[in-house]
Amino acid sequence: MGLLDKQFDDGNIVLTSVEGVLNWARLCSLWQMSFGLACCAIEMMAASASHNDIMRFGVLPRPSPRQCDVMIVAGTVTLKMATRVKRLYEQMAEPRYVVSMGSCSNCGGPYWEHGYHVLKGVDRVVPVDVYVPGCPPRPEALLEGWMRLQEKVRDFSLVKKNNGTA
Amino acid sequence: MSETLEALQEDIAAGRLQTDELVLNMGPQHPSTHGVLRLELVLDGEAVVKVIPHLGYLHRCFEKHAEAMTYPQVIPYTDRMDYLAAMNNNHGYALAVERLMGIEVPERVEYIRIIMAELQRIASHLVAIGTFGMDIGAFTPFLYCFRDREYILDIFERTCGARLLYNYMWVGGLSHDVHDGFEKDVAEFIRKFRPTIKEVNDLLNYNKIFIERTANVGVLPPDVAISYGCSGPMLRGSGVDFDLRRDDPYSIYDRFDWEVCVGKGDAGTVGDCWDRHMVRVWEMEQSCNIIEQALESFPEGDITEAIPKRIRPPKGEIYTRVENPRGELGYYVISDGSQNPFRVKARGPSFVNLSVIDEISRGHLIADIVAILGSVDIVLGEVDR
Amino acid sequence: MIMEHKEIFDHLTALFPETGLEFDEDVPCIVVPPAAIRDVSLQVRDDEMLQFDFLMCLSGVDNADGTLGVVYHLHSVPLGHKLTLKVIVPADNPHLQSVERVWRTADWHEREAYDLVGMVFDGHRDLRRILNPYDWEGHPLRKDYEVPEFYNGMKVPY
Numbered sequence: 132m133g134l135l136d137k138q139f140d141d142g143n144i145v146l147t148s149v150e151g152v153l154n155w156a157r158l159c160s161l162w163q164m165s166f167g168l169a170c171c172a173i174e175m176m177a178a179s180a181s182h183n184d185i186m187r188f189g190v191l192p193r194p195s196p197r198q199c200d201v202m203i204v205a206g207t208v209t210l211k212m213a214t215r216v217k218r219l220y221e222q223m224a225e226p227r228y229v230v231s232m233g234s235c236s237n238c239g240g241p242y243w244e245h246g247y248h249v250l251k252g253v254d255r256v257v258p259v260d261v262y263v264p265g266c267p268p269r270p271e272a273l274l275e276g277w278m279r280l281q282e283k284v285r286d287f288s289l290v291k292k293n294n295g296t297a
Numbered sequence: 298m299s300e301t302l303e304a305l306q307e308d309i310a311a312g313r314l315q316t317d318e319l320v321l322n323m324g325p326q327h328p329s330t331h332g333v334l335r336l337e338l339v340l341d342g343e344a345v346v347k348v349i350p351h352l353g354y355l356h357r358c359f360e361k362h363a364e365a366m367t368y369p370q371v372i373p374y375t376d377r378m379d380y381l382a383a384m385n386n387n388h389g390y391a392l393a394v395e396r397l398m399g400i401e402v403p404e405r406v407e408y409i410r411i412i413m414a415e416l417q418r419i420a421s422h423l424v425a426i427g428t429f430g431m432d433i434g435a436f437t438p439f440l441y442c443f444r445d446r447e448y449i450l451d452i453f454e455r456t457c458g459a460r461l462l463y464n465y466m467w468v469g470g471l472s473h474d475v476h477d478g479f480e481k482d483v484a485e486f487i488r489k490f491r492p493t494i495k496e497v498n499d500l501l502n503y504n505k506i507f508i509e510r511t512a513n514v515g516v517l518p519p520d521v522a523i524s525y526g527c528s529g530p531m532l533r534g535s536g537v538d539f540d541l542r543r544d545d546p547y548s549i550y551d552r553f554d555w556e557v558c559v560g561k562g563d564a565g566t567v568g569d570c571w572d573r574h575m576v577r578v579w580e581m582e583q584s585c586n587i588i589e590q591a592l593e594s595f596p597e598g599d600i601t602e603a604i605p606k607r608i609r610p611p612k613g614e615i616y617t618r619v620e621n622p623r624g625e626l627g628y629y630v631i632s633d634g635s636q637n638p639f640r641v642k643a644r645g646p647s648f649v650n651l652s653v654i655d656e657i658s659r660g661h662l663i664a665d666i667v668a669i670l671g672s673v674d675i676v677l678g679e680v681d682r
Numbered sequence: 683m684i685m686e687h688k689e690i691f692d693h694l695t696a697l698f699p700e701t702g703l704e705f706d707e708d709v710p711c712i713v714v715p716p717a718a719i720r721d722v723s724l725q726v727r728d729d730e731m732l733q734f735d736f737l738m739c740l741s742g743v744d745n746a747d748g749t750l751g752v753v754y755h756l757h758s759v760p761l762g763h764k765l766t767l768k769v770i771v772p773a774d775n776p777h778l779q780s781v782e783r784v785w786r787t788a789d790w791h792e793r794e795a796y797d798l799v800g801m802v803f804d805g806h807r808d809l810r811r812i813l814n815p816y817d818w819e820g821h822p823l824r825k826d827y828e829v830p831e832f833y834n835g836m837k838v839p840y
Contacts, residue, residue: 166326168333169355169678170380170461173424180443194328210833211815212333212354215325241373243840245365246358247822247829248814251840267461353813360798360823523735523759526787539759614709616739616755616766627739629753642741652790681813 150288157200157226158284160189161277164199166219168206171233171267175205178270185270188277196222201280203273204257207235207242208250220257226287230276231259234266241266318346321663325354329432329667332677334651336666343662348655352648355681363641368394368608369468371641376462378643379679381424384417385621387466390641392547393617393628394468397610405598406470407549412483412591413453413465415584419490420449421622422577429574429671430501433510438501445493448486455482469604480592487585494582502578511574512565515657515669519568525653528646529624530580531673534560534573541620553590555583570672577622577674609636623647623674645679683731684763687712690732697725711753711766716778719769720805723784726756726765733758734765737785742795746825750776750801776801780809798823 167175178185179192193199196219208216220229231253234240239251253259260283263276308314323329323336330336333354339347359378363371375390376383388410395402402410427442450460455476457465465472501507517527519535532539540557542550558579560572610632618627624646633639650673658669685693687710694712695703698721704713714722726734734756743751754767771778780803782788792803793812800821803809811818820827830838 165328169357170377172332173380173461177443177447180447181440182444182447196326207355207357209354209356210836210838211356212325213836214834215354219326239840241377242357242362245362247361247827247838248353248356248358250836251838255836269460353811353815356813358822364823521786524786526737526785537759544762618738625738627755629739629741629755631743639746640741640743642739642743644739644741648790648794649787652787 150290154285154287157287158281160191161201161228161280161284162191162193162199164196164202164219164223165192165194166202166204166216168204168208168212169233169235171205171235174267174270175203175232175273178273183270183274185274185277188274188281190277196220197224199223200226201228201230202257203230203232204236204253204259205232207240208253208256209248210250211248213250213253213256216253217256226284228260228280228283229253229257230261230263230273230280232263232273232276233268234264237262237264316341323666330670331428331675334670334675334677334680336654336670338663338666340663345658345661345663345666348658348666350651350654352651352681355677357678357682359643359682360641363638365637367636368610368638371638372467373462373464375643376464377678378645378682379621379623379626379647379676380462381421381676382417382622383462384413384465385619386626387463388414388548389617389619389621389626389628390630391466391468392619393615393630394608394610396617397613397615397630397632398468398605398608400469400603400605402470402603403598403600404549404596406600406603408591408595409471409475409600410466410548411550411553412588413456415588415591416449416452416483416486418584418622419581420446422581425577425622425674426497426501426574429674430507432667432671433507435501435504435507438497441493441496441500445490448489452479452482452486455479467604468608470600470602474600480595483588484592487588491582491585494578497578502575508564508571510664511570511668511672514565514570514661514665515672516566517568517653517657521653521656522568525656526649527624527653528649529621530573530576531624531650531653533558534576534672535568536560536562541618541625545618547617547619553587555586555590558583570668573672573674580622607636609634618644621646623676623679624650626679643679643682645682647673647675647677647679648682651675651680684761685731686763687765690726690763690765693729693731694722694725698722706768709766709768711768713768713770716769716771718779719767720779720781720784722767723754723781726767727784732765733761735759735785737781737787737791738764740781740788740791740795742799742801742823744773744799744824745770748773750799752778752795752801754781771801777804778802779804780806782806797821800824 236253242249261276261280319340321338325333325335335351337349375386423442423446427439430438457463457473517535519537522535538559558576564571612634614631616629618625627644629642631640691705701718726732736757738755738757741753749770752769756765797811
């Protein structure tokens, strides 16, 4: 279903649903919290640079968790850092999303076997919406993950019980 | 209670006003700490009295992994320590194991290693310069630097398939031979890159605001630098003429002719933030010179002929050091004759360079701490390993 | 003038005759008793012929035979020669003198060796963990280390 259900001849009136407009506005301006931890942070910075411009998706990097919608956990989460990740996630205002970028935050990455100080996947402390695989994922992979997140936001509903994809 | 501003200033000067120290936390999540570093600042007003760094937020147990993996399997883990200079990390480890086993690599491998290491040095310094400018407040040089870095990453990707973490320099050789047209690509990049250094100079380095924010800030005297074990641009920015590639040469660096860049205090004092920053800018140009000289005498050959079938160094130990873009990267490898190392200790230059931050930040303002941290150029993967 | 390890060893034995320095040829390095490392360090830093002012690396090692070792790799910036010193301590009483005041590099390196391997440096002004959390238990780089099951409510193994 498109955004505009019906368009009248007089171009100033369009008919759509509240959810359609709200979700469209949200997905075009998802502000990200710059939370780069390790090597994936460099690819996240490269995604913000001019070659693969993430700002054309409406993304603005904000330093404070209170002002952002998405937290991209880019890099290895250690046990020392995990409590801080949880605290930052709790400081974000709803609706909030988490993108787990890279193998280390997906599942522990190359450190899964002998890493005594590595948290094997950030989904042990915060709920994750999109997992972007790679070590490190290319900036294009992050953009693909971003578009999947946008699909998720597009299907979000305040009223329906089954919110988009489960 | 003083009524006028003059009376208040007199009270402060005479010590009659009771003030307290404030402890401020520049937490692990901060836009200017270049990663997950926690700095506890003890402040007297706006001036810093003491800086207490808290590390370990990225401690990924590299040394425990090195004891559990075989020698070639450790190489991807060395990539991830200093993720901005992965080629140089690989180089150091490969050299250490080759010296333990007594392997001589072919000429072509040496030349390719030097070219890759110097290209990686340029890429790493571009990130350092771009993010330093961004911390100070100048956003445009960041975009220019990342644009040029993409050219280097394209060359790396065509050769070995990866943009950031390569696993390229193996013990005794390389994982892939260079692609067809490598020499043309590299020469083309050098030709396109030299004007960028001039652009960054015009935009950032000789900009009045930049100089006012970085000159005379964070002055590191040379004897303090040596006592704290600083190396790389931090040491050379303080005026000490020491470069591992010339003074303790490894690989074939002794065949090339280039200048060691030393800070001279042109903008303020010798050893301030501006000096360290300019050493990096000058080093990029010297790296271009080394690459051009290497391309002139680039030999043919087979890169896999010296790679051993089974890597089991004899019982022994060795300490090898290479010149990382951040300083001296040392690997202390102990072998007990089996196929897993007994102990690998990586001495990261950022770990050692960061320890001096308390000493050089006394008396500066909070905004200067950001400038000092940017000029030290740390990578947390190396600090915490 | 660049000196070799054997020459440095002879020079130091002449200055510290009672201390019991040993020379290990295979490595090569000089093995120093734990109680004497501070005096030997001061000597190698300040001596005119040695001038080892740069501590390249201080590593803690678990020798897997009941002893722990500390290895000091030194370098002289003005003269250009290198030296390796080793100290061996028993694992059940791993105390040795700190050289933190001799080379300021050793401050953080000793904290790391204490954190990961577990030797205690007497005389260090601020010996606490540096890489692992402050309430971590155990010394991870020991050969008999076991990974804990939970830390603060988070499951540690995969």
